[in-house]
Amino acid sequence: MNRSQPDPAAIPWINWTAQRIPDPVVRLRFLRAAAPAWQPKPPRKFSRARSAGLSLLALAALLAAGRLAVARRGAKAFSHAQAAVAVSANLVNAPVVIIPAGMALPKAESAPEIWQVEKTAAFETYSNGLRIDNKFSTGNHPRSYLAFAAARSGGAQDDARDRTQDEARTNPAGIVYHTTESLQAPFEPDQNGKLKQVGESLLDYVKRKKAYNFVIDRFGRVFRVVQEADAAEHAGYSVWSDEKWLYVNLNESFIGVSVETQTSPGQMEAAVTSAQIRATAMLTEMLRSRYHIPAGNCVTHAQVSVNPTRMLAGYHMDWASSFPFEEIGLPNNYARPLPSVAAFGFECDANYSRTAGARLSAGAGLGAWELAERAAAAGVSVSAYRKSLQNQYRDLLAATRGAVVSHEGD
Numbered sequence: 001m002n003r004s005q006p007d008p009a010a011i012p013w014i015n016w017t018a019q020r021i022p023d024p025v026v027r028l029r030f031l032r033a034a035a036p037a038w039q040p041k042p043p044r045k046f047s048r049a050r051s052a053g054l055s056l057l058a059l060a061a062l063l064a065a066g067r068l069a070v071a072r073r074g075a076k077a078f079s080h081a082q083a084a085v086a087v088s089a090n091l092v093n094a095p096v097v098i099i100p101a102g103m104a105l106p107k108a109e110s111a112p113e114i115w116q117v118e119k120t121a122a123f124e125t126y127s128n129g130l131r132i133d134n135k136f137s138t139g140n141h142p143r144s145y146l147a148f149a150a151a152r153s154g155g156a157q158d159d160a161r162d163r164t165q166d167e168a169r170t171n172p173a174g175i176v177y178h179t180t181e182s183l184q185a186p187f188e189p190d191q192n193g194k195l196k197q198v199g200e201s202l203l204d205y206v207k208r209k210k211a212y213n214f215v216i217d218r219f220g221r222v223f224r225v226v227q228e229a230d231a232a233e234h235a236g237y238s239v240w241s242d243e244k245w246l247y248v249n250l251n252e253s254f255i256g257v258s259v260e261t262q263t264s265p266g267q268m269e270a271a272v273t274s275a276q277i278r279a280t281a282m283l284t285e286m287l288r289s290r291y292h293i294p295a296g297n298c299v300t301h302a303q304v305s306v307n308p309t310r311m312l313a314g315y316h317m318d319w320a321s322s323f324p325f326e327e328i329g330l331p332n333n334y335a336r337p338l339p340s341v342a343a344f345g346f347e348c349d350a351n352y353s354r355t356a357g358a359r360l361s362a363g364a365g366l367g368a369w370e371l372a373e374r375a376a377a378a379g380v381s382v383s384a385y386r387k388s389l390q391n392q393y394r395d396l397l398a399a400t401r402g403a404v405v406s407h408e409g410d
Contacts, residue, residue: 111288111295130282133223136203140210140230143170145252147245148396150343169253172228174297175287176235176250176304177280178212178258179318187218187273195219202260209233212256214283220275222283232256237315238304239393241339242296248396250304254297255287266357267322281328298330302360306340308397311390313340313348313364314356321357334359341367345389
């Protein structure tokens with residue numbers, strides 16, 4: 001695809017991003033960067049893509065004709081506009097970043113009330129049809145972590161040493177979805193014996209490593225491995241944030257749920273069975289109901305994993321762009337600005353778009369824009385603002401290690 005011709009599927013995201021930029025000068029520069037010389041051919045029928053394209057061009061024309069004349073704010077504001085464009089240029093212009101047409105702000109969704117119907121030593125059943133097998137259940141160290149007040153994430157002017165608003169917790173704050181990346185036999189009737197053998201070997205391995213709280217096998221069976229009251233070794237160096245809290249190293253603060261499947265770089269379609277989709281949805285409903293987990297804190301390993309040595313987002317990339325949020329009954333959390341970029345100052349290297357795929361790359365781009373907007377509001381350069389956030393991350397990481405026993409994943 002030509003760099004000067006954005007995929008029509010990207011247009012809704014471009015529109016949405018442009019509408020979030022309050023400064024008309026910055027907005028126009030973004031539109032020019034995202035669609036520099038696009039002249040779409042008129043389709044034979046009036047299509048949804050054409051409607052979105054006309055909306056984008058009309059917005060650009062309106063900005064150029066009217067608002068640009070009243071939006072000049074001096075050299076300092078213009079320098080922030082340049083910085084904001086520069087931050088996300090590699091993501092906006094990269095041809096591999098094709099934002100899906102359904103990209104939209106995720107909506108908060110309440111969890112249905114789910115209750116336990118039956119419990120034995122071998123299994124549990126729940127009111128939504130969920131059945132949990134306890135054959136491979138084991139313990140680990142008790143869950144214990146600090147949730148950091150998000151108000152501290154405002155840049156160099158914040159007092160990162162003020163711990164008065166932080167909370168010590170033992171209940172999980174979210175869910176991280178993983179893929180096992182294990183050996184995959186063809187999902188066919190004549191492979192039934194091998195499928196079961198491979199699945200049991202996987203569960204034995206996960207139990208020894210205490211790697212996840214739950215595993216969902218190819219048949220959609222849900223196995224409890226590490227009990228929810230204990231932390232599993234599933235997330236390693238990882239970060240997330242919601243409206244109120246920052247979370248660092250999610251082994252302690254988030255439940256790990258792994259689906260028996262594999263992912264590949266840039267993958268957009270989930271390689272799972274329909275039974276796994278149903279089981280993941282039911283397990284998610286139960287966990288959200290039991291622990292009051294917000295929908296926005298149900299995220300993938302690729303969204304939370306970081307490399308603290310190089311300060312890069314995306315160390316592990318399972319479920320990078322292919323997790324079926326909507327089918328699971330969750331909002332599209334890929335549409336959230338990526339917290340590792342926006343709230344902690346992590347960056348994305350040259351290979352990020354290729355391995356992340358369209359949806360995760362879009363979240364990273366939104367995170368970059370949010371970081372640039374906050375830097376402009378604080379009156380500092382993007383690089384200085386990012387450095388202050390990175391220093392905060394290191395302070396929070398040290399506080400995490402001081403508060404609980406650290407058990408890092410791979």
